[in-house]
Amino acid sequence: MAVDRKTPPNIVLIxxxxxxxxxxxxxxxxxxxxxxxxxxxxxGMRFDAAYCNSPLxxxxxxxxxxxxLISRISAYDNACEFPASIPTFAHYLRSxxxxxxxxxxxxxxxxxxxxxxxxxxxxDVYPVDYTWIPDWDRPNERMDSWYxxxxxxxxxxxxxxxxxxxxxxxxxxQARRRIVDFARNRDGPFCLVASFTHPHDPYVARPxxxxxxxxxxxxxxxxxxxxxxxxxxxxxxxxxxxxxxxxLTEDEIxxxxxxxxxxxxxxxxxxxxxxxxxxxxxxxxxxxxxxxADHGDMLGERGLWYKMNFFxxxxxxxxxxxxxxxxxxxxxxxxxxxxxxxxxxxIAASTGRDKPELGMPIDGRSLLPLLxxxxxGEDDPVDGRDWPGDDYTGRSGESERQRMAIGEYCAxxxxxxxxxxxxxxxxxxxxxxxxxxxxxxPSDPEEQRNLAQSPDHxxxxxxxxxxxxxxxxxxxxxxxxxxxxxxxxAVRAAMRAGARTSWDHLPARDVGEEFVRDHMDWPVVAExxxxxxxxxxxxx
Numbered sequence: 001m002a003v004d005r006k007t008p009p010n011i012v013l014i015x016x017x018x019x020x021x022x023x024x025x026x027x028x029x030x031x032x033x034x035x036x037x038x039x040x041x042x043x044g045m046r047f048d049a050a051y052c053n054s055p056l057x058x059x060x061x062x063x064x065x066x067x068x069l070i071s072r073i074s075a076y077d078n079a080c081e082f083p084a085s086i087p088t089f090a091h092y093l094r095s096x097x098x099x100x101x102x103x104x105x106x107x108x109x110x111x112x113x114x115x116x117x118x119x120x121x122x123x124d125v126y127p128v129d130y131t132w133i134p135d136w137d138r139p140n141e142r143m144d145s146w147y148x149x150x151x152x153x154x155x156x157x158x159x160x161x162x163x164x165x166x167x168x169x170x171x172x173x174q175a176r177r178r179i180v181d182f183a184r185n186r187d188g189p190f191c192l193v194a195s196f197t198h199p200h201d202p203y204v205a206r207p208x209x210x211x212x213x214x215x216x217x218x219x220x221x222x223x224x225x226x227x228x229x230x231x232x233x234x235x236x237x238x239x240x241x242x243x244x245x246x247x248l249t250e251d252e253i254x255x256x257x258x259x260x261x262x263x264x265x266x267x268x269x270x271x272x273x274x275x276x277x278x279x280x281x282x283x284x285x286x287x288x289x290x291x292x293a294d295h296g297d298m299l300g301e302r303g304l305w306y307k308m309n310f311f312x313x314x315x316x317x318x319x320x321x322x323x324x325x326x327x328x329x330x331x332x333x334x335x336x337x338x339x340x341x342x343x344x345x346x347i348a349a350s351t352g353r354d355k356p357e358l359g360m361p362i363d364g365r366s367l368l369p370l371l372x373x374x375x376x377g378e379d380d381p382v383d384g385r386d387w388p389g390d391d392y393t394g395r396s397g398e399s400e401r402q403r404m405a406i407g408e409y410c411a412x413x414x415x416x417x418x419x420x421x422x423x424x425x426x427x428x429x430x431x432x433x434x435x436x437x438x439x440x441x442p443s444d445p446e447e448q449r450n451l452a453q454s455p456d457h458x459x460x461x462x463x464x465x466x467x468x469x470x471x472x473x474x475x476x477x478x479x480x481x482x483x484x485x486x487x488x489x490a491v492r493a494a495m496r497a498g499a500r501t502s503w504d505h506l507p508a509r510d511v512g513e514e515f516v517r518d519h520m521d522w523p524v525v526a527e528x529x530x531x532x533x534x535x536x537x538x539x540x
Contacts, residue, residue: 008351009324010287011093011191011344012179014274016267017057017105018200018307020296021050021318023264031219032261033212036272037291037320044289044322045371046330051405051422052295053336053363055307055314057126058082058107059411060294060337065089065106065115067341067362070408071472076481077411078126079133079488081110087359089341090116093191095356096348101178104171104195107294113505117193121174123505125167125197130492136482139415142240148201148306150246156203156256158210165206168196172270176277183281184531191344196270199263199297201306203255209262209269218254218261221300223446230303231450232434233418237308240413253300260299282534288323288347292337310407310420310429311447325350327373334422336405338364343371365403406471410481417477419468428452428464432474436461 021027025034026041027048053063054070062075065088070076073086090100094116102114103121109128114120135141159165175194182190227235227244238244271291278284298304298313307314317337346368349355407420418431427447429437438452438461451457468474495501516525 006351007286008097008189008348008353010182010189010283011098011290011347012274012278012287013191013193013290013292013340014271015104015193015195016199016291016293016318017195017197018295018297019264019267019293019318020299020313021048021293021316022296022313023261023299024268024318026320027318031213031217033265034268036268036275037318040271040275040289040291040322041320041330043328044320044326045328047319047321047335047367047370048330048332049334049405049422050292050317050319051315051334051336051407051420052293052317053338053406054408054410055295055309056409056411057294058109059408061107062086064294064337064340066360067338067364068360069338069363069406070410071417071477072363074480074484076484077132077134078107079109079130079492080484081130081488082108082112082115084110084112084115086115088116089344090114090191090193092116092341092345092356092358093348094118096345096353097189098348099182099187099190101190101192102195103175103178103192104168105197106193106195111503113503119178119508120505121178121507122167122170123507125164128503128505129495130488133485133488133492134412134414135485135489136415136478137485139236139413140239148240149242150248150305152201153203153248153256153305154252156252156259157205158207158259159204160206162202162204164197164200164202164204168198168266168270171196172273175274179274179277179283180281180531183283184529189348191348194270194274196267198267199260201260201297203257203259203263205259205262205266209266210259212265213258213261215251215254215258218258220250220253220257221302223302223448224300225303227303231437233414233429233431234302234304234309234311236413236415237304241305243303243305248300257299260297280533281531284534286324288321288326290340291318291320292340293317294337308409308411308413310409310418310427312441312445315407315420315422321367321371326371331370333370334403334405334424335367336364336407338362338406339367340364342366343368363406410477417472417474417481419472419474421464421467426460426464428461428468430465430468432478436465438464 023032025032026037052060054060058078059070059075062082063070066086094100100117101119102117105125227238278287295307296314301313342364343366346366402423404423409418416432421428425440425442427439436452437450439447452461516522
């Protein structure tokens with residue numbers, strides 16, 4: 001990367017929650033306004049085939065942080081503990097001399113609420129204990145205390161405040177303030193993660209964002225399937241979220257999408273605010289800025305809502321990177337969130353710093369060659385392991401080192417593990433109790449034609465089936481998921497009795513050392529905290 005070899009680049013990573021790239025202007029939606037993401041994509045690299053590794057919040061984030069698939073680290077659902085012993089990119093960057101800081105949501109489950117971050121500026125927005133445990137012993141029963149149903153869609157609209165707005169306002173304020181302090185204190189290099197909870201449901205937006213759109217002009221889902229037309233897994237999802245029994249009107253669907261679009265624009269404004277902070281403090285020129293999400297949102301497509309499946313609106317994520325040495329363009333190369341960890345290590349090492357020894361094998365592969373304009377041919381993953389798919393032969397005419405995205409889902413409404421392999425033009429979905437699914441995305445972007453039973457594609461289906469059998473012991477994984485659920489249910493029952501024990505993060509803050517206090521010299525504080533705008537002369 002074309003920067004001073006003595007000055008490693010800073011990293012600012014912005015994560016949205018439940019943001020499908022299809023619902024952004026940067027990825028071509030004709031209505032949704034995302035001017036800041038559009039500008040970032042124009043300055044850097046936009047990845048058009050980026051996927052999460054599990055379409056649910058906590059598992060996806062654990063995979064993202066560790067660079068590992070959820071089956072390797074037993075991060076199955078939104079109540080699975082993320083063990084403190086698993087190294088994350090925050091640990092590795094910290095060992096490379098980076099200051100590491102988190103503002104906002106990361107949905108860490110368990111008593112470790114840092115996972116390598118030196119600082120965490122906010123608490124989490126969701127429970128960090130065993131609140132939301134699925135029960136595969138009773139796969140057809142809804143989870144207690146589970147909020148996903150069609151009433152959430154029906155309640156969409158406008159409000160002056162919500163818990164999500166409160167949370168994201170604090171997340172943005174704390175992140176911006178920390179950027180300023182990094183500049184004041186010359187605390188570098190640093191990695192700051194700012195993670196917002198919007199546009200995740202509830203679909204409720206403030207007036208200034210709601211008023212950007214006209215409900216009557218909001219587009220309806222391109223494809224709607226009745227319950228009887230769904231594949232078996234998606235039918236179970238429809239039943240679980242009550243979409244198979246509750247009929248929504250077109251006005252209700254439009255209103256929910258209206259609020260979601262408004263909240264996408266709201267999150268985009270936070271991208272702009274943090275980018276402005278980097279510009280004003282003079283940090284932008286040597287900062288890699290990344291925007292992504294933990295998973296998408298079906299938003300009524302196929303008759304489905306929220307996430308929890310491997311169709312494109314649920315499984316794909318936005319991924320845009322810009323900064324020193326990153327070329328401008330777009331890439332159709334398949335990638336996923338496990339690729340972030342090795343990419344960040346390579347960025348941190350780009351000025352000559354030694355890479356840390358990895359504490360565990362990783363499943364990701366660095367995107368730095370693509371970011372810097374190199375051909376993505378024979379580069380090796382950061383730990384030298386064979387990356388997933390080297391020996392896959394089901395692809396016709398594809399490179400032997402074709403990248404792929406691997407997905408795993410082991411949470412509510414499944415009953416059995418669900419796997420996805422996305423490589424080249426193909427997507428394959430497997431679950432032991434359901435028929436296989438094979439889609440050719442270039443010719444069938446809405447995934448309407450399942451080719452798994454097509455004689456013309458038997459060799460492709462057989463190749464994927466063999467790859468699934470090689471990668472996973474599905475029966476053993478199911479036994480482990482069930483054992484994990486039962487174990488955590490016992491602990492949860494005990495922890496709900498007697499005095500409550502909290503694992504929630506309590507941000508450390510010594511207000512006695514902030515602003516002006518009795519033991520401080522007012523002019524000294526004023527001089528020390530004044531940070532000139534980038535491009536303006538220092539005060540004389």
